[in-house]
Amino acid sequence: MPSMNSNIGNVGRGFAAFLSPPPEGVVRFTVGQPNFRTPDSVVEAAKTALDDGEHGYTRSQGSEEICDTVAEHLTKYGIDADPNDVLISPGCKQALLYAMMTCLNPDDEVILFAPAWPSYDGMLKLIGAIPVHVPVKRENYHPDLEATKAAITPKTKAIIINSPNNPTGAVYLPSEIEELTKIAVENDLWIFDDMIYSDLVYSEHSYVSPATIAGGKERTLTIGGWSKIWAMTGWRLGWITGPSKVMEGVKTCQASAASHVPTFLMGAGALALELENEPKEFYEAFAERRDVFHSLLEDIDGINAPKPEGAFYILADISETGMDDIEFATRALEEARVQVVPGSLMPGGEGLIRMSYGTDLEQIKEGCKRLKEWLQS
Ligand SMILES: Cc1ncc(COP(=O)(O)O)c(C=O)c1O
Numbered sequence: 001m002p003s004m005n006s007n008i009g010n011v012g013r014g015f016a017a018f019l020s021p022p023p024e025g026v027v028r029f030t031v032g033q034p035n036f037r038t039p040d041s042v043v044e045a046a047k048t049a050l051d052d053g054e055h056g057y058t059r060s061q062g063s064e065e066i067c068d069t070v071a072e073h074l075t076k077y078g079i080d081a082d083p084n085d086v087l088i089s090p091g092c093k094q095a096l097l098y099a100m101m102t103c104l105n106p107d108d109e110v111i112l113f114a115p116a117w118p119s120y121d122g123m124l125k126l127i128g129a130i131p132v133h134v135p136v137k138r139e140n141y142h143p144d145l146e147a148t149k150a151a152i153t154p155k156t157k158a159i160i161i162n163s164p165n166n167p168t169g170a171v172y173l174p175s176e177i178e179e180l181t182k183i184a185v186e187n188d189l190w191i192f193d194d195m196i197y198s199d200l201v202y203s204e205h206s207y208v209s210p211a212t213i214a215g216g217k218e219r220t221l222t223i224g225g226w227s228k229i230w231a232m233t234g235w236r237l238g239w240i241t242g243p244s245k246v247m248e249g250v251k252t253c254q255a256s257a258a259s260h261v262p263t264f265l266m267g268a269g270a271l272a273l274e275l276e277n278e279p280k281e282f283y284e285a286f287a288e289r290r291d292v293f294h295s296l297l298e299d300i301d302g303i304n305a306p307k308p309e310g311a312f313y314i315l316a317d318i319s320e321t322g323m324d325d326i327e328f329a330t331r332a333l334e335e336a337r338v339q340v341v342p343g344s345l346m347p348g349g350e351g352l353i354r355m356s357y358g359t360d361l362e363q364i365k366e367g368c369k370r371l372k373e374w375l376q377s
Pocket of ligand 1: 032090091092093094117162165166194196224225226227233236237238
């Protein structure tokens, strides 16, 4: 058999081992997906586009309509994007990969705040770049700026920011985004800003884009998508924008790889960004779940978690139970019939478990009851 790409063997599958559908009756806190239906008007728009014959190839970067709508949407965060420099990708994930393929060379180092969403690590390894995991502050999961500076070497090429964050639920302070941008400017680094949870913020400060900070615009690739805020995970729609020169490279990636996202989804995607009611309803449901979930966990001895500030995850320290996180997750599934993600699947996540509140309130209450009874026994 011929030899294979030697990077493939180093690339993990993230949470995959713990995401498999559990047996009937298990409370599932693992999946990072809202349990809402995509808004009806968006579904109807896609159906109409199919009926109207939108079946062929189209503009590779995405239709002018959807690129214009994304550029307009981004002005809400103060991001000034030229629609010509917006590309619609098959999910935020693919946009992240394009950003890395365009900006990085093998052996370049990239700073991640650990524990980080594991796909970043996988993508970096896939292209031969080196993830450098800088632990966040354990008390609130915010970036440790001194440790970040200390991790920079002549090989450092980029920083990945994801705020609101998966898996920690942290929303970085405006001053932290400013400091991180300053570090990037001083060391001439790219910033890959994954803003996929940008509207799911429950703390007082909102999402802040590094592209709005002095020196940030020319080095930031802003990457987001429809999956979380609009409950459209399966549609595989994401966006990316950044400096024109980089976007030319990103367009080359997409032209060579995917051509474009499905033609008949583009109008529906544009429509979603203009909706007000449904994203607001989803947000309010998440905010309520976060309050209930956190207060129920506070009542369980051995589980300690800072209150999430955004996204829809709680990252809890379970070390007081005397179990490590793999044992905790394995036994929680078998004995309490609750499925959680063990933190040590991510560097820096040892002793932690991630729980998603993409599920409904009844499940959250039932899951917490089971965890409490299990740990008490
Ligand atoms: C931080 C982060 N970025 C990106 C994604 C994936 O987004 P998409 O479904 O648009 O590819 C996820 C999904 O879990 C995520 O948590």
